[in-house]
Amino acid sequence: MDRIAGAYSNAARSIEPIGRILLIPYVALRAALQLTHYNTLNVLSYTKLFILYHYNMILMINGAKEDEITFKDSWDQKKRFNLTRTFNERRPVAENVKDWFEAPSGFQDFNDKSWKRTEYYYERYIVHAPICYIKRITFAGNKTAPYLFDPISENTISEDESLQLLEAETKFPNSDAIRDSGHVIAPRVPSDFTPKSYILSSESVRQNHNSGQLVSQSVAAKSPSITQLFDDPEKPSTVAAPTAPPPLVPGPVTTSDPYVTEERPIKSSDSSSSFLYKIKIRRKQKPQDPTYGNYELVRQAIRDCLPKPDYDDGSIGPNMVRFTWHCCAHFDRESGTGGCNGGTMRFAQEFNDPGNTGLHTAKSYLDQVHEKYPWISFADLYTLGGVVAIEAMGGPRIDWRPGRTDCPDSKKVPPMGRLPLATKGTEHLHEVFTDRLGFNDQELVALIGGGHTLGGCHVKFSGFDGSWTANPIKFDNDFFRVLLEDQWNLEEVPRTGMPQYNNADHNLMMLITDIELIKNPAFKYWVEVYAKDSELFMKDFATAFAKLLELGVHRDADGIARTKV
Numbered sequence: 001m002d003r004i005a006g007a008y009s010n011a012a013r014s015i016e017p018i019g020r021i022l023l024i025p026y027v028a029l030r031a032a033l034q035l036t037h038y039n040t041l042n043v044l045s046y047t048k049l050f051i052l053y054h055y056n057m058i059l060m061i062n063g064a065k066e067d068e069i070t071f072k073d074s075w076d077q078k079k080r081f082n083l084t085r086t087f088n089e090r091r092p093v094a095e096n097v098k099d100w101f102e103a104p105s106g107f108q109d110f111n112d113k114s115w116k117r118t119e120y121y122y123e124r125y126i127v128h129a130p131i132c133y134i135k136r137i138t139f140a141g142n143k144t145a146p147y148l149f150d151p152i153s154e155n156t157i158s159e160d161e162s163l164q165l166l167e168a169e170t171k172f173p174n175s176d177a178i179r180d181s182g183h184v185i186a187p188r189v190p191s192d193f194t195p196k197s198y199i200l201s202s203e204s205v206r207q208n209h210n211s212g213q214l215v216s217q218s219v220a221a222k223s224p225s226i227t228q229l230f231d232d233p234e235k236p237s238t239v240a241a242p243t244a245p246p247p248l249v250p251g252p253v254t255t256s257d258p259y260v261t262e263e264r265p266i267k268s269s270d271s272s273s274s275f276l277y278k279i280k281i282r283r284k285q286k287p288q289d290p291t292y293g294n295y296e297l298v299r300q301a302i303r304d305c306l307p308k309p310d311y312d313d314g315s316i317g318p319n320m321v322r323f324t325w326h327c328c329a330h331f332d333r334e335s336g337t338g339g340c341n342g343g344t345m346r347f348a349q350e351f352n353d354p355g356n357t358g359l360h361t362a363k364s365y366l367d368q369v370h371e372k373y374p375w376i377s378f379a380d381l382y383t384l385g386g387v388v389a390i391e392a393m394g395g396p397r398i399d400w401r402p403g404r405t406d407c408p409d410s411k412k413v414p415p416m417g418r419l420p421l422a423t424k425g426t427e428h429l430h431e432v433f434t435d436r437l438g439f440n441d442q443e444l445v446a447l448i449g450g451g452h453t454l455g456g457c458h459v460k461f462s463g464f465d466g467s468w469t470a471n472p473i474k475f476d477n478d479f480f481r482v483l484l485e486d487q488w489n490l491e492e493v494p495r496t497g498m499p500q501y502n503n504a505d506h507n508l509m510m511l512i513t514d515i516e517l518i519k520n521p522a523f524k525y526w527v528e529v530y531a532k533d534s535e536l537f538m539k540d541f542a543t544a545f546a547k548l549l550e551l552g553v554h555r556d557a558d559g560i561a562r563t564k565v
């Protein structure tokens with residue numbers, strides 16, 4: 001150890017002079033470098049700070065300006081809103097909508113639903129109407145609901161109101177009417193104004209939309225009063241959906257998690273065994289649900305909900321038939337879109353088409369059947385509804401096959417506006433029935449006559465009024481006989497101004513499209529045939545209706561419709 005330490009100190013002593021010589025330039029160089037680096041760093045950091053500081057200052061100044069603008073805007077908005085709100089609160093309310101705000105105990109939900117629907121109609125269609133008015137109020141439960149009434153704008157207003165308006169108009173010179181969160185508020189309303197009941201027919205809305213006109217111009221001119229979509233002032237409402245349906249008895253539950261999604265087995269013989277078709281079809285199914293696949297039970301459940309003594313002529317059967325027809329009627333064979341497959345009627349985009357007004361009755365009952373038998377697809381259920389209703393009302397047995405599948409979301413909802421309009425002629429009928437749906441004249445006549453031998457038109461839904469036959473809940477060939485035998489005069493439905501044909505006794509009606517069936521000789525031929533031969537009519541109707549239910553349904557070898565084009 002000593003030897004090592006001795007060798008080390010000898011070596012250190014011998015290199016020491018070299019170290020001393022090198023130390024001087026090293027210290028000098030280091031000091032120089034340190035100095036330079038320090039200055040450079042300082043200069044750089046000051047420059048950076050300078051830039052950042054000024055940049056931030058600029059941002060802050062601009063930000064403050066933006067804030068100022070936003071603040072001013074929101075302040076203005078708020079002031080405008082408060083002004084309109086106080087102004088609106090003093091408007092009169094139509095008598096026939098007042099009680100809509102008082103939900104009877106237990107029916108809050110229904111009340112809400114009907115409001116939502118009304119609001120939808122308002123926002124989408126009636127908002128263009130210069131005669132309409134909307135306001136939000138708070139009622140029991142702190143819920144807000146819109147309601148409509150008619151401000152006849154030319155009339156005089158009170159001095160107080162005119163001052164308020166003047167103030168509003170001076171402050172907001174660019175707005176010709178005061179706007180409240182997107183709703184146009186008509187500026188002048190007389191304080192002693194009493195709104196009258198008004199029905200805007202869905203048919204007129206559709207026609208006006210199709211022709212690109214504003215909604216209410218034609219109809220509103222004739223009946224300038226309140227829009228009322230759910231209640232018919234002359235008849236007590238019979239569409240209180242939540243009150244009518246009988247409570248459904250829940251099916252047997254076999255596990256703690258009854259709605260497990262199960263994979264449906266795909267047989268090896270299926271065309272679906274090709275790799276393209278190896279799609280897993282999933283259905284909501286209760287495990288070991290004894291009802292699974294038992295369509296007779298579903299048929300029975302539909303049959304059970306048809307008789308309704310308070311509804312129209314005592315049955316919702318006609319409504320069910322129309323519902324099924326509308327589920328299929330938007331098929332377009334050229335693009336392959338639409339049709340019943342996919343069950344798209346369950347989506348609001350489709351169901352809220354004005355052409356579907358009034359079909360909530362059938363839909364709500366069928367949806368309850370679905371709750372009881374969740375394994376059936378909506379597409380199957382919605383088609384089966386019409387089939388069962390026709391049979392229950394004395395119609396023919398219709399060849400109905402299950403296997404339609406539901407599309408998971410509303411992307412497959414076809415464009416709206418494809419449903420037929422009742423005020424058109426042959427060209428329109430051919431466009432809908434022949435070009436789009438692929439029916440010939442004979443099928444067209446059988447379908448329209450078969451549909452319109454049932455039920456009737458409701459002022460509150462379509463704007464038309466009355467039924468086609470003396471017994472609207474019996475399926476027979478009466479439509480054709482009445483069409484040929486009665487005298488038909490073109491008149492207007494007094495409350496809506498909608499044109500329709502009435503017979504001399506004014507107890508039966510025909511739509512313009514119905515009369516077209518005797519105006520056009522090619523159609524009339526089949527009307528005469530079916531008026532004479534009830535059996536042939538039943539057979540042809542059943543075939544045409546079955547064809548309707550299969551439009552757009554492309555089945556695999558196992559009968560399942562896996563794709564909705």
Ligand code: HEM
Pocket residue numbers: 203318319321322325358420421422423429447448450451452454455456457458459461462463464511513
């Ligand atoms: C040109 C074709 C058609 C037009 C323009 C048309 C139009 C109408 C209109 C406006 C109503 C009155 C709706 C209401 O106010 O409640 C109605 C009712 C009805 N339609 Fe059609 N329809 C056509 C074809 C069909 C077809 C093909 C069927 C069935 C096969 C059908 C079945 C029905 C039924 C059953 C009702 C009565 C609904 C009820 O009483 O609730 N319609 N139709």
